[in-house]
Amino acid sequence: MSIDLSSLLATSFGSLPAMVAQQSALQPQRTALVLDDLQLDFAALNAGIDRVASAFQRQGLQPGDVVAICANTSVPYVLAYFGALRAGVVVAPLAPSSTASHLSAMLENSGAKVVLRDKEVALEWPVTAATDLHCIALDDAPEAGQAWSQWLAPEGSVPTPIEPQPDWAFNLIYSSGTTGTPKGIVQSWGMRWSHLQRAIHNGYSPQAVSLCATPLYSNTTLVAALPTLALGGTLVLMRKFDTRHYLQLAQQHNATHTMLVPVQYQRLMRSTDFEAANMPALQHKFCTSAPFHPTLKEEVLRRWPGKLTEYYGLTEGGVRCELHCHEFPHKLHTVGRPGPGADIRFIDEAGNELPPGEQGEIVGRSTGMMTGYYRMPEKTREAEWFDAQGQRFIRSGDVGRLDTDGFIVLGDRKKDMIITGGFNVYPSDIEDVLRQHPEVQECSVIGVPSEQWGETPVAYVVPHAGSTTNAAAMQQWLNQRVGKTQRVADLRMSDVLPRSEIGKVLKRELREMYLQSASPIAH
Known part of the structure; x- marks a missing residue:
């Protein structure tokens, strides 16, 4: 017995943590999560999520409260993420690579009541100023806060059920801060559900083995990792990307899906180990987050059989394009066509809509759009554009144009x-x-x-x-x-x-x- 994927595509809304519980009932012994020598089956994963959710509720956290996670990739990190969601608590994953000042600004903006971190982060970012903040050490390091093993609710704990709504905040994804202080992008439960439905279209299923080599705080990772577990697949994580280790993992676990950023594809193509690697099952390769140069796309297609899909979009949502490189090898200079359900327009400096073919700022509308920037109404308004019918679009800040075949040719970011x-x-x-x-x-x-x-x-x-x-x-x-x-x-x-x-x-x-x-x- 397994989940009916066609019925999920027709379902307007559902809960990802509830789907993990369903997988635990359907296939308790299937491997859910792999990191180094650690493996959790769905029964263990679900039990761990329950203990985390119970611990948050024991602390008095309510649906809508925020917890921050700032740590390197680990199994407790995954349990904390799903456990918070099962309690209805909003997750704010913060990048450990951020400066201490940026981390403090993000923490203050989020209003988080709890921060989960590890020793490495704690040494760089003490957060001693927030006296009412409860710090939990995911790696049990005393420098980082209360030990995770002591904070967890007892084995067998079951949290009080919650009933999430589509408009509830699911997580706060903070922008990369490449141009200034990061902003908290509010992604709703409904937005994450739309991500799961798109994942089904891209071959994610209970048979999928997804290899993710980017950090867990990144939306790049989450759009692959969350649906993989919710749909009953196996998620293989890496603490840090290394070409030789990546190739070993892909072969060892018979990976079927992978999400990589362009620089990782570049490093794999240069690796002396690549030609000898045997990865026949890895037929679904995805790329996003940074410009993917046409010559690199062509090299990946030529040397690495299977499907190659480039995503162009925003963590804020709205703008979403897909280039199925294997189907359109003559369009590698583009970022593809608008994805299903996405409405892409182009506007000039004054905000006037441009006719097809003219270059302007890209704005988009789709089923998955952010609620706004957390506690930043002015920044939210700056990111929005409304058409003549009053429909809300998200501004990308990128310049581009539509070619005669409906593919988008990308230019630069306006600020660049x-x-x-x-x-x-x-x-x-x-x-x-x-x-x-x-x-x-x-x-x-x-x-x-x-x-x-x-x-x-x-x-x-x-x-x-x-x-x-x-x-x-x-x-x-x-x-x-x-x-x-x-x-x-x-x-x-x-x-x-x-x-x-x-x-x-x-x-x-x-x-x-x-x-x-x-x-x-x-x-």
């Missing part, structure tokens, strides 16, 4: 656009030319202040190992191939580009690095 001498310059256009240089491995173009032009482009380049060219020669090569307004005023070589844990280049950090090391550019 460089205005030099009154002309709009898109960094991605310069980066596309720079990547053609045979000694360029990675690159990123930013805008920096210029006394003459207001802003001017500057390039950072990571050269291939053994490169013999110098920055001046590469700058000259580039400037001979781009338009006058696109010419870079400076080019710097770097060993690495600063990235978030899910692979986004942190252009803000590049700007700060440059401005700290250079005088204002006069030309």
Whole structure:
């Protein structure tokens, strides 16, 4: 006996934690969760979730209260996440890689009554100022708070049932903070249910074995991990991505699905272990969170048989596109077509809707849209756009256009656009030319202040190992191939580009690095 997936697609709303309990009844001994040498079957997973939910209720937490989790990937982390949800408590997963000031700002914004963390996080972020905050140590480290093993409710505990509603807050996903203080994106229970229904369309089922190699705080991970467990599949997690270990796990567990970010695909393609890997079951590969270069998509298609799907969208929801690369190999320069149920429009600087084919800011509306930014009504209003009929759309901040076949060609983020001498310059256009240089491995173009032009482009380049060219020669090569307004005023070589844990280049950090090391550019 198993869950009827077709009936789930027709169901307007359901509870993911309740589905895990159902899986425990249907297939108690099936492996649900794998991390290193630890494995939990559905019976053990469900019992652990019950103990966590009971512990939260014992503390007096009510549906709608918030708990924060700031820790590295672990089994207790997963139990804490689902346990909070089973109690109706909102989860705020915070990135351990954030600065202490950002973490404190996120904690204050969330109003969390409990924070679950580990020793590594506690040493970097003491949070001693919040005297009424209850800290729990997921790894039992005394530096991090009350020991997890002591805080858990006794074995066999069963929480008081709750009845979640579609408009309840499910989690607060804080934005990456690449441009400033992170904002708490309120995803509702109804929004997460829509994610589960889309997962069914992408082959997730009780037979799925999903290998996730990104952190648990990231929505990239959650859109794969939560449906995997709710639908009765096996979730294989990694504490930290490593190409050799990833390939070993994929083969050992006969993985069928994987969610990776572009830089991870890039590292796998460069790995000397890749060609020898035998992964016939891994037929569903997904990619999101950062630009996926067409040449890398083509290489993955050529060298790694199976389906390859790129998602372009927002954690805020609304904007959602899918590119099934294996079906449309001639469209790899795009991010695909609007997904089922998604309405994508393009607007100009004044907020006027543009006709098809014209380039503008991408806005979107779909079944999965954020409620808003938590306790930030002004920021929420800034993120919204309403059409002539009063329908609510979410603004992406990205620039793009629709091609004649209905595929979206993506440009840059509006805030990354460089205005030099009154002309709009898109960094991605310069980066596309720079990547053609045979000694360029990675690159990123930013805008920096210029006394003459207001802003001017500057390039950072990571050269291939053994490169013999110098920055001046590469700058000259580039400037001979781009338009006058696109010419870079400076080019710097770097060993690495600063990235978030899910692979986004942190252009803000590049700007700060440059401005700290250079005088204002006069030309």
